[in-house]
Amino acid sequence: MTITVAIIGRPNVGKSTLFNRLVGRRIALVDDTPGVTRDRREGDGRIAGLSFRVIDTAGLEDKTDDSLEARMRAQTEQALDDADLIFLMIDARAGLTPMDEHFADWVRHRDKPVVLIANKCESTAGDAGVYDSYRLGLGDPIAISAEHGDGIADLFNVVQSHAEMQREDEEDEDEDEDDATAEGVPLQLAIIGRPNTGKSTLVNRLIGEDRLLTGPEAGITRDSITVDWEYRGKPLRLVDTAGMRRRSRVDDKLEKLSVADTQRTIRFANVAVLMLDATVMLEKQDLTIARQVIDEGRALIIAANKWDSVNKRDEALRGLRDRLQTSMPQVRGIPVVTISALNGQNLDELMKAVFSIYEVWNRRVSTSRLNSWLELMIEAHPPPLTGLGRRLRLRYMTQVKSRPPTFAVFGSRTEELPESYRRYLINGLRTDFDLDGVPIRMQLRSGKNPYAPKKK
Numbered sequence: 209m210t211i212t213v214a215i216i217g218r219p220n221v222g223k224s225t226l227f228n229r230l231v232g233r234r235i236a237l238v239d240d241t242p243g244v245t246r247d248r249r250e251g252d253g254r255i256a257g258l259s260f261r262v263i264d265t266a267g268l269e270d271k272t273d274d275s276l277e278a279r280m281r282a283q284t285e286q287a288l289d290d291a292d293l294i295f296l297m298i299d300a301r302a303g304l305t306p307m308d309e310h311f312a313d314w315v316r317h318r319d320k321p322v323v324l325i326a327n328k329c330e331s332t333a334g335d336a337g338v339y340d341s342y343r344l345g346l347g348d349p350i351a352i353s354a355e356h357g358d359g360i361a362d363l364f365n366v367v368q369s370h371a372e373m374q375r376e377d378e379e380d381e382d383e384d385e386d387d388a389t390a391e392g393v394p395l396q397l398a399i400i401g402r403p404n405t406g407k408s409t410l411v412n413r414l415i416g417e418d419r420l421l422t423g424p425e426a427g428i429t430r431d432s433i434t435v436d437w438e439y440r441g442k443p444l445r446l447v448d449t450a451g452m453r454r455r456s457r458v459d460d461k462l463e464k465l466s467v468a469d470t471q472r473t474i475r476f477a478n479v480a481v482l483m484l485d486a487t488v489m490l491e492k493q494d495l496t497i498a499r500q501v502i503d504e505g506r507a508l509i510i511a512a513n514k515w516d517s518v519n520k521r522d523e524a525l526r527g528l529r530d531r532l533q534t535s536m537p538q539v540r541g542i543p544v545v546t547i548s549a550l551n552g553q554n555l556d557e558l559m560k561a562v563f564s565i566y567e568v569w570n571r572r573v574s575t576s577r578l579n580s581w582l583e584l585m586i587e588a589h590p591p592p593l594t595g596l597g598r599r600l601r602l603r604y605m606t607q608v609k610s611r612p613p614t615f616a617v618f619g620s621r622t623e624e625l626p627e628s629y630r631r632y633l634i635n636g637l638r639t640d641f642d643l644d645g646v647p648i649r650m651q652l653r654s655g656k657n658p659y660a661p662k663k664k
Contacts, residue, residue: 211371212261213253214291216284216315218307219266221299222327226354227251227264248287249433255364260371263287293321293370298341300326300334300351312344323366324349330356394436394443395566398473400501401483402493403451406513410483410549411435411448414559439559447473452497474500478611479507479566481558486512486546489524490531502539502647505612507569509561515546516553540635541644569646570610577641578605578615585636594624613637614649622652 215223228234230253253262265284288294296315298308315322324346326338330353341349350366352359399407412418415437435446449470474480480501484494489512501508510532518524525546532542543561547554582605591600602619615637619625634648 214263217297300337398477405483406549507565516548616651
């Protein structure tokens with residue numbers, strides 16, 4: 209079992225910068241605006257050859273009411289409960305603040321080892337803050353610059369010593385866990401959509417805990433949060449994303465960063481669930497997001513959330529399917545599942561659709577079947593004549609890859625093949641090989657058949 213480290217501290221002291229440094233990638237949003245991080249984010253950290261789990265948390269606020277800040281603090285408290293080691297971070301350049309002292313006292317009374325980290329020590333401007341931090345009574349501070357990487361090596365000995373102590377106590381448990389987790393790569397499932405459609409509520413309901421911040425405020429989620437989960441023995445990696453508004457409405461720098469993070473999540477997803485508000489279904493922005501998923505070659509599922517609030521359900525569902533058929537004819541048969549994330553309605557049907565579309569997205573068709581099929585398609589509807597009065601010839605076809613299904617068609621003057629005939633072939637592939645609901649890519653190539661046996 210690997211050691212888990214939680215990074216905590218007041219807002220804007222550099223927690224997410226240190227998180228990115230430890231995991232080796234810029235996956236947490238970083239900005240000068242205080243309070244960028246709201247949910248806790250987990251990643252695999254590494255210093256030299258030492259691996260560990262690291263949790264980035266929201267900036268600590270002294271709030272215990274029903275406000276957003278109080279809910280953020282509750283997420284941080286959960287991170288502390290999950291952690292084996294706590295990094296309490298301060299801003300050495302700003303010096304010690306009353307809030308630093310308050311939370312140092314708060315964390316001191318928890319039954320967890322605490323390491324004091326003085327960040328932003330890349331110059332002598334942080335020296336006074338480092339010396340002043342001894343007043344917190346948490347031992348010798350470790351002076352670092354998370355942005356420049358200074359002092360990170362000093363964290364190695366601290367994490368290593370705690371990891372070795374835990375390894376001695378849990379050696380047998382480690383062996384059991386290694387056997388249990390030696391499975392395949394998890395399915396990457398991205399939850400996307402406009403703000404306030406219930407994305408975080410869906411993730412919480414699926415995993416059975418309040419892992420992500422939720423509430424009536426639109427745009428609570430700011431950066432993509434990954435949660436490892438298992439559904440009926442099948443591993444998944446759920447990614448909750450920030451809501452995507454129309455580009456014309458996005459003028460805030462932080463929101464632009466959030467949208468870019470969501471777009472990156474789509475590129476690395478296997479399946480994307482587009483959450484709709486069933487009371488205002490499939491607006492123009494929903495279609496824009498759906499097209500982004502298809503353009504990236506990902507499998508797409510439409511989840512109509514808040515279905516328990518819809519009165520004329522048959523009419524609403526029929527209207528949704530008609531709008532999809534009209535607006536996205538290039539991807540016929542996108543699965544539509546009606547759910548209520550808040551009440552847990554139809555979530556098993558949603559997960560069945562996820563694994564079903566994932567199987568289609570990975571499907572391969574043998575070359576012999578494809579070429580027999582191509583002959584029948586050409587016989588039923590031959591390619592048109594070229595401008596010189598010569599008929600285009602399509603000689604050979606093969607599947608070059610899956611995820612999404614991608615086919616190459618070889619023939620003469622394929623660059624002159626009309627788009628309408630290309631759509632005819634793609635629609636035939638969907639019908640005859642059960643490829644509904646996923647993007648299909650077709651490459652038209654002229655020249656000799658590279659798979660034909662060479663003459664001696």
